[in-house]
Amino acid sequence: MVLISIPSLLDRSLAPSGKHVIHAYTPGNEPYARWERLDRRSAEYEELKQARSLGMWQALERVIPDVRSRCEVTLVGTPLTHERFLRRHRGSYGPAIAAGEALFPGARTPLKGLWCCGDSTFPGIGLPAVAASSLITANTLASLPQHWAMLKRIGMG
Ligand SMILES: Cc1cc2nc3c(=O)[nH]c(=O)nc-3n(C[C@H](O)[C@H](O)[C@H](O)COP(=O)(O)OP(=O)(O)OC[C@H]3O[C@@H](n4cnc5c(N)ncnc54)[C@H](O)[C@@H]3O)c2cc1C
DSSP: EEEEEEEGOGGGSSTTTTOOOOOOEEOSSSSSTTTTTTTTSSHHHHHHHHHHHHHHHHHHHSSSSSSSHOOOOOOOOOOHHOOOOOOOGGGGOOOOOOTTTOOOOOOOSTTOBBBBBTTTTTTOOOOHHHHHHHHHHHHHHHHHHHHHHHHHTOOOO
């Protein structure tokens, strides 16, 4: 699957006047092993980037046929890009825990005073899930009466 979006349609500040930003990606299905040992400065890495992005270009061309000739700046990211710039483990989108096989751990840890949230904890990967994990952690730390007291203090209770 290839996902395509044009974020500059929603936020004009993302591109110069008269231009747009297009983002195309394959959600989490690129094997890390293929990239793992490559030098990011090597010709081999550059060639693999071109080869592996071809499918995304082809998907994009079904929507905008002449897109390749109209692009002024093109950037191809890889699992190594996610690993380097986002510090994602093996360049992944998040931990792959298959439904029915295991569960994401909760906020509690064996260490007193150490709590965890984020996409390696329940309910898992993605911004909505990560926001929920922090809510769950906050809710685990503070009782309902404490929540009410806080809401009252900030004028929302
Ligand atoms: C390419 C990509 C596309 C995605 N697309 C979507 C999407 O469209 N929709 C969606 O909902 N989710 C998407 N996700 C998933 C989503 O981005 C993550 O699940 C979410 O950002 C995880 O949030 P987090 O706070 O747990 O971790 P992160 O956002 O990864 O934050 C962890 C932070 O810790 C820092 N860090 C790591 N190690 C250390 C260290 N040793 N010392 C100090 N700091 C450290 C990292 O630099 C990073 O800033 C995508 C993920 C990727 C990689």
